[in-house]
Amino acid sequence: RQTPQAPPAAAPPTPAPPSPPPIIALRQVSKTYKNGAPALIDINLKLKKGSFLFITGPSGAGKSTLLKLLYGQERPTAGEVHINGQEISLLKGDQLAMLRRRLGIIFQDYKLIPRRTVAENVAFVLHAQGYSRKEIDRRLPLTIKMVGLQGKEDRFPSQLSGGEQQRASIARAVVGTPPLLLADEPTGNLDEDNARQVFNILRRLNDIGITVVVTTHNELMVRSLNYPVIQIRDHRLHHIR
Ligand code: ADP
Numbered sequence: 001r002q003t004p005q006a007p008p009a010a011a012p013p014t015p016a017p018p019s020p021p022p023i024i025a026l027r028q029v030s031k032t033y034k035n036g037a038p039a040l041i042d043i044n045l046k047l048k049k050g051s052f053l054f055i056t057g058p059s060g061a062g063k064s065t066l067l068k069l070l071y072g073q074e075r076p077t078a079g080e081v082h083i084n085g086q087e088i089s090l091l092k093g094d095q096l097a098m099l100r101r102r103l104g105i106i107f108q109d110y111k112l113i114p115r116r117t118v119a120e121n122v123a124f125v126l127h128a129q130g131y132s133r134k135e136i137d138r139r140l141p142l143t144i145k146m147v148g149l150q151g152k153e154d155r156f157p158s159q160l161s162g163g164e165q166q167r168a169s170i171a172r173a174v175v176g177t178p179p180l181l182l183a184d185e186p187t188g189n190l191d192e193d194n195a196r197q198v199f200n201i202l203r204r205l206n207d208i209g210i211t212v213v214v215t216t217h218n219e220l221m222v223r224s225l226n227y228p229v230i231q232i233r234d235h236r237l238h239h240i241r
Pocket of ligand 1: 033034035037038039057058059060061062063064065066232
């Protein structure tokens with residue numbers, strides 16, 4: 001007689017692959033500046049890699065402060081700021097500098113170096129990151145072309161229009177293929193036509209996988225581009241779309 005055999009054990013369920021950490025996670029973040037004015041109150045936000053996010057809201061609400069927390073220019077008074085799974089308020093000077101170098105950042109006033117040409121402004125970042133001459137020579141023309149500044153590589157910022165300066169600053173921000181691009185009111189000084197060009201470039205960058213976060217007052221662009229929108233109002237975050 002055969003002894004009854006135990007039925008074969010069911011195969012253990014295959015674990016779901018671990019989901020990647022959100023590229024941005026803010027947990028109960030508040031920021032109060034030294035003079036006592038609250039800039040942000042209890043902000044919770046998660047953003048997946050590859051997203052495009054608009055941040056809107058009235059002046060003084062805290063939008064710039066939120067971006068500054070993301071690139072480590074300011075530290076939260078309370079709460080945690082994670083970029084790619086890394087808690088950035090724990091980073092020391094060097095580590096923070098390294099993180100910042102890996103992010104692309106664009107400002108309303110471009111912040112190009114006046115005494116350097118477009119090509120030099122853009123290449124500078126790659127030098128600082130230790131790219132080889134050969135790699136710089138490969139990346140530079142591609143990036144300049146992507147922002148439509150071919151033929152203007154040797155101009156100084158003062159020889160460019162506002163829209164062109166902003167496009168040069170975008171080239172500088174993305175030439176090192178950052179995972180995350182932060183843009184603080186990038187079209188604040190531009191007319192509609194130039195603003196549209198800038199947003200088209202941001203869209204294309206998002207299409208190739210770069211996560212883009214933009215603060216803006218440009219209602220027209222927010223309405224015409226169907227991306228998620230959050231609003232900072234009274235220093236608190238409201239989900240809009
Ligand atoms: P937004 O970008 O929405 O216009 P900000 O983030 O620049 O708003 O500012 C939010 C609040 O924090 C405002 O009340 C502003 O005056 C204040 N604030 C911003 N930066 C500083 C600073 N460095 N020192 C003190 N208060 C500041």
